[in-house]
Amino acid sequence: MAKACWPYFDPEYETLSARMNPPRVSVDNISCRHCTVVKIHSVNKPGILLEVVQILTDLDFTITKAYISSDGGWFMDVFHVTDQQGKKITDGRTVDYIERALGPKGHVADGMKNCPGKRVGVHSVGNHTAIELVGRDRPGLLSEISAVLADLQFNVAAAEVWTHNRRIACVLYVNDYSTNHAVHDLNRLSIMEEQLKHILRGSEDDDKVARTSFSMGFTHTDRRLHQMLFADRDYEGSGVTSEVDYPSSFKPKVTVDRCEEKGYSVVSVQCKDRAKLMFDIVCTLTDMQYVVFHANISSNGPYASQEYFIRHMDGCTLDAEGEKERVIKCLEASIHRRVSEGLSLELCAKDRVGLLSEVTRILRENGLSVRRAGISTIGEEAVNVFYVRDTYGNPVESKKIEALRREIGHTMMLNVKKDPGSAKAPEAEAISTGWAKTSFFFGNLLDKLLA
Numbered sequence: 001m002a003k004a005c006w007p008y009f010d011p012e013y014e015t016l017s018a019r020m021n022p023p024r025v026s027v028d029n030i031s032c033r034h035c036t037v038v039k040i041h042s043v044n045k046p047g048i049l050l051e052v053v054q055i056l057t058d059l060d061f062t063i064t065k066a067y068i069s070s071d072g073g074w075f076m077d078v079f080h081v082t083d084q085q086g087k088k089i090t091d092g093r094t095v096d097y098i099e100r101a102l103g104p105k106g107h108v109a110d111g112m113k114n115c116p117g118k119r120v121g122v123h124s125v126g127n128h129t130a131i132e133l134v135g136r137d138r139p140g141l142l143s144e145i146s147a148v149l150a151d152l153q154f155n156v157a158a159a160e161v162w163t164h165n166r167r168i169a170c171v172l173y174v175n176d177y178s179t180n181h182a183v184h185d186l187n188r189l190s191i192m193e194e195q196l197k198h199i200l201r202g203s204e205d206d207d208k209v210a211r212t213s214f215s216m217g218f219t220h221t222d223r224r225l226h227q228m229l230f231a232d233r234d235y236e237g238s239g240v241t242s243e244v245d246y247p248s249s250f251k252p253k254v255t256v257d258r259c260e261e262k263g264y265s266v267v268s269v270q271c272k273d274r275a276k277l278m279f280d281i282v283c284t285l286t287d288m289q290y291v292v293f294h295a296n297i298s299s300n301g302p303y304a305s306q307e308y309f310i311r312h313m314d315g316c317t318l319d320a321e322g323e324k325e326r327v328i329k330c331l332e333a334s335i336h337r338r339v340s341e342g343l344s345l346e347l348c349a350k351d352r353v354g355l356l357s358e359v360t361r362i363l364r365e366n367g368l369s370v371r372r373a374g375i376s377t378i379g380e381e382a383v384n385v386f387y388v389r390d391t392y393g394n395p396v397e398s399k400k401i402e403a404l405r406r407e408i409g410h411t412m413m414l415n416v417k418k419d420p421g422s423a424k425a426p427e428a429e430a431i432s433t434g435w436a437k438t439s440f441f442f443g444n445l446l447d448k449l450l451a
Contacts (some may be wrong), residue, residue, distance in 0.1 A: 002043030022104035068295035165237030340387035
């Protein structure tokens with residue numbers, strides 16, 4: 001019986017074009033007076049715009065302007081960026097990193113592979129076990145989650161928590177307190193998974209409220225949170241979110257039009273400018289399987305204007321009214337997820353198992369609801385940032401802050417201030433105990449702790 005013979009395909013052929021035309025990266029501090037100009041020229045490939053924007057935003061750069069052109073086989077982008085203080089990028093090590101990460105030896109593509117959408121997932125990342133949670137948000141939920149982890153002797157080394165439209169998404173990195181390594185005991189993982197599933201479900205038996213599964217993949221934390229909430233369809237929560245959550249000054253204006261001449265759909269976004277805004281929008285368009293061919297990004301004072309010329313991956317434009325409405329809702333959701341008006345509580349203490357459980361318990365007992373949180377560990381120090389309102393979604397009263405300060409001020413460094421993104425007090429002065437009244441950034445804190 002004759003055997004079927006298939007033509008040989010050289011796996012190196014797929015990257016031949018990129019190797020013949022490697023990316024060219026230019027970091028220019030001369031052309032523009034007020035910002036650094038980053039130019040990238042390379043062979044076009046799926047997802048490349050998100051890769052580039054992700055690298056720039058992970059460095060905490062502010063993108064003030066951007067011009068994107070990737071029609072055909074070539075990708076040409078120009079970004080005007082500054083650091084968080086609005087200054088040029090002049091540090092030689094940072095410039096070298098940009099050129100290496102975006103250049104021919106960059107390996108960002110490996111980190112951009114999608115993970116399957118999961119409700120509760122557990123996978124190992126280095127010396128930590130990564131836990132993904134999605135469920136219905138309620139006051140005190142984060143406190144209950146951290147209490148379970150503390151009871152099982154899991155230490156939370158890092159975490160990111162977002163809430164939107166009464167949904168919550170978390171990515172937590174934990175390790176075994178006794179070994180300081182990732183947890184490989186399947187029995188312990190199973191117990192943890194079942195208890196977290198029970199907490200997320202609450203009093204409801206509907207599987208859609210919370211599901212459990214294991215996930216072996218890994219991706220960028222912020223992108224993963226977008227994917228989790230998008231898969232959870234948080235954008236369908238119209239009518240749930242009140243004006244207390246997102247006042248008119250934050251409400252974005254998103255429109256979808258058609259460019260008849262070039263055969264593109266044109267997505268225009270006008271809203272209050274903030275850090276990582278472009279990343280959030282490009283991430284959502286990518287996850288919705290739209291390709292950005294051209295874009296024009298600019299900021300004017302506190303407001304941003306972004307315009308994207310897109311098509312679906314199959315080459316079609318957005319012609320159906322239902323699909324246009326879905327894109328608008330998804331982009332509005334992607335912008336709102338990271339917005340947290342109100343107070344931010346910044347705490348620093350010696351890391352130990354149960355610390356997050358203790359802090360979130362105190363917040364709950366003082367009537368504070370966590371809207372967004374970032375937890376990290378630097379050496380032996382735990383650095384926690386919580387964006388809070390009261391349990392009804394209203395601004396926090398000063399007497400609650402005073403009670404909180406009295407309870408934890410002796411064991412932790414606490415800084416209380418208005419969220420920088422707040423429309424009511426964008427330049428509000430910090431109320432602090434133990435820290436100077438200065439702007440807070442993780443980079444600045446890292447320098448202090450390592451000094």
